Amino acid sequence: MHHFSYHGSSLHCEEVDLAEIAGLYGTPTYVYSAATITDNVTRLQRSLADLDLQVCYAMKANSSLAVLRLFANLGTGFDLVSGGEIRRVLAAGANIRSSVFAGVGKTEEEIELALQEGVYAFHVESEPELARINHVAGRLGLTARIAIRINPDVDAKTHAKITTGKSDNKFGIPMSVAAEAYGAAAKLPNIKVAGVQMHIGSQLTSVGPFREAVEKVVPFVAQLQREHALEYFSIGGGIGIIYEDALASGQADWWERFSEDERPLTPELYGAVLSPLLQPLGLKILLEPGRFLIGNAGVMLSRVEYLKRGANKNFLVIDAAMNDLARPSMYDSYHEIVPVERDTSRAAMVADVVGPICESGDCFAKGRELQSVGEGELVAFLSAGAYGFTMASNYNTRGRPAEVLVRGSAFELVHERESFERQIAGEKIPGFLA
Ligand SMILES: *Cc1c(COP(=O)(O)O)cnc(C)c1O
Numbered sequence: 001m002h003h004f005s006y007h008g009s010s011l012h013c014e015e016v017d018l019a020e021i022a023g024l025y026g027t028p029t030y031v032y033s034a035a036t037i038t039d040n041v042t043r044l045q046r047s048l049a050d051l052d053l054q055v056c057y058a059m060k061a062n063s064s065l066a067v068l069r070l071f072a073n074l075g076t077g078f079d080l081v082s083g084g085e086i087r088r089v090l091a092a093g094a095n096i097r098s099s100v101f102a103g104v105g106k107t108e109e110e111i112e113l114a115l116q117e118g119v120y121a122f123h124v125e126s127e128p129e130l131a132r133i134n135h136v137a138g139r140l141g142l143t144a145r146i147a148i149r150i151n152p153d154v155d156a157k158t159h160a161k162i163t164t165g166k167s168d169n170k171f172g173i174p175m176s177v178a179a180e181a182y183g184a185a186a187k188l189p190n191i192k193v194a195g196v197q198m199h200i201g202s203q204l205t206s207v208g209p210f211r212e213a214v215e216k217v218v219p220f221v222a223q224l225q226r227e228h229a230l231e232y233f234s235i236g237g238g239i240g241i242i243y244e245d246a247l248a249s250g251q252a253d254w255w256e257r258f259s260e261d262e263r264p265l266t267p268e269l270y271g272a273v274l275s276p277l278l279q280p281l282g283l284k285i286l287l288e289p290g291r292f293l294i295g296n297a298g299v300m301l302s303r304v305e306y307l308k309r310g311a312n313k314n315f316l317v318i319d320a321a322m323n324d325l326a327r328p329s330m331y332d333s334y335h336e337i338v339p340v341e342r343d344t345s346r347a348a349m350v351a352d353v354v355g356p357i358c359e360s361g362d363c364f365a366k367g368r369e370l371q372s373v374g375e376g377e378l379v380a381f382l383s384a385g386a387y388g389f390t391m392a393s394n395y396n397t398r399g400r401p402a403e404v405l406v407r408g409s410a411f412e413l414v415h416e417r418e419s420f421e422r423q424i425a426g427e428k429i430p431g432f433l434a
Contacts, residue, residue: 001036001039001249001250001251001252001255001296002033002036002039002249002250002296002297003033003035003036003039003250003297004033004036004247004250004299004380004382005247005250005251006342009341009342009343010340010341010342011338011339011340011341011342011380013031013032013033013299013406013411014033014034014035014406014407014408014409015406015408015409016406016409016410016411018031018299018301018340018378018380019340019341019378021301021404021406021411022301022303022340022378024413025402025404025413025417026402026417027301027302027303027319027320027378027401028300028301028302028303028319028320028324028325028401028402029300029301029401029402029403029404029417030298030299030300030301030384030385030388030389030401030402030403030404031298031299031300031301031403031404031405031406031411032062032064032066032067032294032297032298032385032403032404032405032406033297033298033406033407034070034297034405034406034407035407035408036296036297037067037070037071037074037293037294037297038070038074040267040292040293040294040296040297041055041071041074041075041076041293042074043267043268044239044267044270044271044287044289044292044293046267046271047266047267047268047270047271047272047275048267048270048271048274048275048285048287049271050275050279051275051278051279051285052283052284052285053284053285053286053287054076054077054098054232054284054285054286054287055075055076055077055286055287055288055289055293056076056077056078056079056098056099056100056234056286056287056288057071057076057077057078057079057288057289057290057293057294058078058079058237058288058289058290058291059071059078059079059080059085059088059089059290060079060081060085060290060387060390061290061291061293061294061295061385061386061387061390062290062294062298062385062386062387062388062389062390063085063088063390064389064403064405064414064415065088065091065092065414065415066092066403066405066412066414066415067294067405067414068088068089068092068094069092069093069094070405071094071293072089072092072093072094076098076293077096077097077098077099077100077120078094078096078099078100079099079100079102079237079288079290080096080099080100080101080102080114080119081101081102081103082103082110083107083109083110083113083114086101086110086113086114086117086119087113090117095117095118096114096117096118096119096120097118097119097120098120099119099120100119100120100121100122100123100147100197100234100286100288101114101119101121101122101123102123102125102149102197102199102288103123103125104125104126104129104170104171106122106129106132106133108132108136111132111133111136111137111144112136112140115136115137115140115142115144116140120145121144121145121146121147121194121195121232122144122145122146122147123146123147123148123149123197123234124146124147124148124149124185125149125171125172125173126173127173127181127184130146130148130181130184130185130188130191131188133146133190133191134188134189134190134191135190137190137191138189138190142190143190143191143192144190144191144192145192145194145195145231146185146191146192146193146194146195147193147194147195147196147197147232147234148172148173148178148181148182148185148196148197149171149172149173149197149198149199150172150173150174150175150178150196150197150198150217150220151171151172151173151174151175151198152175152198152200152212152213152216152217153174153175153216154200154209154212154213154216155209156200156201156202156204156209156238157204157206157209171199172197172198172199175216175217175220178220179220179223179224182224182227182228186227186228193224193228193229193230194230194231194232195230195231195232195233195234195283195286196217196220196221196224196230196232196233196234197233197234197236197286198213198217198234198235198236199234199235199236199237199238199288200213200236200238201238202237202238202240202290202291203238203240203241203291204238204239204240204265205240205264205265206264206265207265207269207270207273207274210235210238210270210273210274211273211274211277213235214235214274214277214278215277217233218233218277218278218281221233221281221283222281225281225283230283231283231284232283232284232285232286233278233281233283233284233285233286234285234286234287234288235274235278235285235286235287236287236288237287237288237289237290237291237292238289238291239265239267239270239289239291239292240264240265240291240292241291241292241295241296241383241386242264242296242383243333243334243335243336243382243383244334244336245336246296246335246336246382246383247336247338247382249296250296267292290386290387291386291387293386294385294386295383295384295385295386295387296382296383296385297385298383298384298385298386298388299380299381299382299383299384299385300320300324300325300380300381300384300388300401301340301378301379301380301381302318302319302320302324302378302379302380302381303318303319303376303377303378303379304316304317304318304319304373304374304375304376304377304378304379305317305318305319305356305375306375307351307373307374307375313351313352314349314350314351314352315351315352315354316351316352316353316354316370316373317354317355317356318353318354318355318364318379319355319356320355320364320381320401321355321356321357321362321395321396321398322355322357322359322361322362322363322395323355323357323392323393323394323395323396323398323400324355324388324392324398324400324401325364325381325384325388325391325392326387326391326392326393327387327388327391328363328364328365329359329361329362329363330391334365335364335365335381335382335383335384336381336382336383337353337364337365337368337370337379337380337381337382338370338371338379338380338382339370339371339373339377339378339379339380340377340378340379340380341377341378342371343371346371346372347372348369348370348371348372349369349370349371349372350367350368350369351367351368351370352365352366352367352368353365353368353370353379356396357395357396357398358396364381389401389403389415394418394423397420397423399417399418399419399420399422399423400417400418401417401418402415402416402417403415
């Protein structure tokens with residue numbers, strides 16, 4: 001459920017008319033709903049209330065400072081994947097003491113920063129990484145808490161670029177050699193074995209693969225608990241969201257149309273299935289969702305530049321492009337596109353919705369049916385809160401979009417549109433060309 005809906009004919013984010021935001025700050029612009037983020041966090045926490053739970057928001061999904069501050073205020077930690085992300089959390093006025101540092105390629109500098117800032121734990125992906133963390137911790141006279149990422153070899157049945165829990169992925173180490181790796185870790189003087197970690201993939205819309213992975217790894221965790229004083233078990237992120245019917249999924253009754261077996265994954269089902277499997281361990285449980293917490297809490301606004309009528313095809317050319325929202329070109333992913341001003345008296349049209357970039361891949365939707373819209377009118381891309389702005393680039397020397405945060409009837413520009421001057425600020429013409 002989310003807080004984007006039509007008030008009369010105008011699409012609103014909470015109490016704010018999206019047309020007003022576009023008028024003030026231009027397009028393309030991302031708009032985030034604080035109420036939706038808050039609901040997502042509290043629903044997830046409530047559905048796992050039987051557990052000693054720490055949610056670590058996977059901030060690679062959306063790392064806007066304002067968004068990070070909101071998460072910190074809601075009591076989440078962060079799943080961090082770079083030194084830059086650590087510094088973003090600090091810049092947002094939060095700390096990383098309940099956060100975890102993940103990723104396959106941590107550098108010495110990043111490990112040092114994480115240790116100095118008191119990160120809760122490192123999620124280790126390989127034995128050489130373990131040796132490096134031990135070395136850096138030793139140099140600083142500190143002890144590093146670690147969990148090794150286990151690859152449970154479960155097929156998450158999601159897009160190939162976002163599945164991570166199969167044995168042929170680059171992530172984690174196989175369960176068969178994990179005991180040995182933990183044995184080796186425990187012998188290192190500046191390492192404290194504190195947990196077990198897994199993450200099987202992203203955008204999972206059924207609970208089955210989560211259940212299968214947890215059932216597979218729990219006995220290993222229980223066995224490890226006998227040898228080490230474990231503190232936690234991290235079951236990763238990956239809870240999926242609704243893309244296909246995003247607008248309607250904002251209403252509670254949309255969910256009730258489905259029988260319990262057919263309903264897309266909800267935090268309630270996730271909790272009901274996993275909580276009884278996890279409770280007997282008596283450990284703290286870490287969750288690292290990104291997309292679920294922020295995905296349906298954001299839209300991208302864009303203005304129509306041209307409606308180009310072809311011989312047998314219409315092209316709706318808009319002012320957003322693949323550099324602003326990369327998911328459709330990168331993962332063939334679907335975003336529902338709706339008019340900001342709804343006019344039910346207009347006929348529908350079928351069009352390819354495309355951006356201005358010189359690439360055939362700069363296409364958001366092929367043969368999409370939507371309300372007829374023309375030059376100057378606004379459209380909104382729904383479910384664009386996760387992996388939207390954070391994947392934006394400057395391709396074609398386009399400044400990255402503006403970002404706005406809404407709460408109730410209040411809203412603020414939280415990230416100004418990137419100017420041309422900012423884009424070229426670090427560049428120079430070398431002396432030998434002058
Ligand atoms: C990306 C990632 C997540 C978050 O994935 P979502 O699908 O956004 O929930 C969590 N943990 C790890 C290790 C990740 O790489």
